[in-house]
Every structure is written in C-alpha cells, then in structure tokens.
Amino acid sequence: MVDTLTQSGRTTSNTRANEPAQAISPCTMGWIMAVNDKALGHAQVQIDWYRMxxxxxxxxxxGLRGGIIVMTGVAGVIPMLEQAKVTWWGAGPIESIWSSILVGVAAILLGLDKYFGHATAWMRFMRASQQLGASKCQFERDWDIQYAHWGCELPSGESMENWLVRVRSFYTEVDKIVGHETEQWIAEFSNVVNQLNQQSPDRH
Known part of the structure; x- marks a missing residue:
C-alpha cells in the first residue's frame, strides 16, 4: 500500500514537471492591446496635427507665391503697356509708377513668406507626416505578425516583454521624428531672424 502511494506521488510529480509553464491570464492580452492602442493613438495625434x-x-x-508671380508678371508688362499708350479703361494712361508699386508689393509678400516660413513649413510638415505614417504602418504590421505568432495561445512573460520593447521603440521613433522637425524649424527661424537683424537699418 505504501509502495502504491509512493509510486502515485512520483507519477504526479513527474507529470507536473513535464507540464509547460502557465501562461499569463487573459486580462494581460487586453492590457497589451490597450498599450498598443495608446501607442498608436500617440502617433495618430502627431499625424493629425502635421496634416492639419x-x-x-x-x-x-x-497664395503668397501666386501673388508674387502675378505682381512681378504684371509689373514687367506695365512699361510696355505705357509705351503702347494703353489706358485704364478710360480712366487715363497707365503710368510706369505702378510697376514699382507692384514690385514693392511682391517684395512684401516674399518677405512675409520668408519670415513665417509657410513654404518651408509645408514641406517639413508633409515629410514628418509621411514619416510618422510609415512608422505607424510598420508598427501595425509588426503587431499583426506577433499576434499571428501567438495564435490562440496567450503570450508568455518573455514574449510579452519583447513586444513591450517594440512598443517602446515605436514611441522613440515618433518622438525622434517630431524632435527632428522641431529642430529644423528652430534652425530656419533663427536663420531668418539673423538675416533680418543684419538688414535692419538700426544695426551699426
């Protein structure tokens, strides 16, 4: 009888030793999904801002570049219209002074575009938005592969830790893209301010 109990205990012990490690609870999968959604939401906020x-x-x-083209183009035509004695729809002859006025307006528009940096900002924002979108798509593809790898089984602790490292790297990618764009804006704005200071009449 004792031998029977002993053998039964050994059998139970060996069976437990051969069992795989218990997977984490189902709520952990929901937590991983929440972490993914938070990371994707962080990236989407940046993407939406850059697109807007x-x-x-x-x-x-x-608008500014179009205005510059129109102003300079009309300014170049006015001297020829003056020589052709063209009138302002019966209001008198066209005077060449208008050519100088239009050139001055075009210079103002160019200065506004250069100071506020609309053209360069447009390109920066487009590039940052595309980079963020590509990083987000890559993260989603990696998650699809990881989820398919897990299949119907719950992830182990080590597998979950590896995926959290991927999530952290995704946060880093997003912040790096935003930081790089911000550094470009600071450099461009500082350059414009320095140029304006050098062109200022009060500068000795």
Whole structure:
C-alpha cells in the first residue's frame, strides 16, 4: 500500500514537471492591446496635427507665391503697356509708377513668406507626416505578425516583454521624428531672424 502511494506521488510529480509553464491570464492580452492602442493613438495625434498644419501652410504658401508671380508678371508688362499708350479703361494712361508699386508689393509678400516660413513649413510638415505614417504602418504590421505568432495561445512573460520593447521603440521613433522637425524649424527661424537683424537699418 505504501509502495502504491509512493509510486502515485512520483507519477504526479513527474507529470507536473513535464507540464509547460502557465501562461499569463487573459486580462494581460487586453492590457497589451490597450498599450498598443495608446501607442498608436500617440502617433495618430502627431499625424493629425502635421496634416492639419500642412494644409494650412499649403494654402498660405500657394497664395503668397501666386501673388508674387502675378505682381512681378504684371509689373514687367506695365512699361510696355505705357509705351503702347494703353489706358485704364478710360480712366487715363497707365503710368510706369505702378510697376514699382507692384514690385514693392511682391517684395512684401516674399518677405512675409520668408519670415513665417509657410513654404518651408509645408514641406517639413508633409515629410514628418509621411514619416510618422510609415512608422505607424510598420508598427501595425509588426503587431499583426506577433499576434499571428501567438495564435490562440496567450503570450508568455518573455514574449510579452519583447513586444513591450517594440512598443517602446515605436514611441522613440515618433518622438525622434517630431524632435527632428522641431529642430529644423528652430534652425530656419533663427536663420531668418539673423538675416533680418543684419538688414535692419538700426544695426551699426
């Protein structure tokens, strides 16, 4: 009887030793999904902001650049119209002074575009938005592969830790793209301010 109990205990012990490690609870999978959603949401906020600002800068850049083209073009035509004795729809002859006025307006528009940096900001925002979108898509593809690898089984602690490292690297990628764009803006704005200071009439 004793031998039977002993053998039964050994059998139970060996069976437990051969069992795989218990997977983490189902709530952990929900927590991982929440972590993913938070990371993707962080990236999407940046993407939406850059897209909105890119659209705004595109409108201003096209408007200012278009105005510059129209002003300089008309200014170049006015002297020829004056020589041809063309009148302002019966209001008198066209005078060449208007050519100088239009050139001055074009210079103002160019200065505004250069100071506020609408054209360069448009390109920066577009590039940052595309980079963030590409990083977000890559993260989603990596998650699909990881989720398929886990299949119906819950992830082990080591596997979950490896994925959290991937999430952290995704946060780093997003912050790096935003930081690089901000550094470019600071450099461009500082350059414009320095140029304006050098051109200031009060500078000795």
């Amino acid at each position: 600002q890119s659209k705004r800068c595109r409108i201003w850049a096209r």
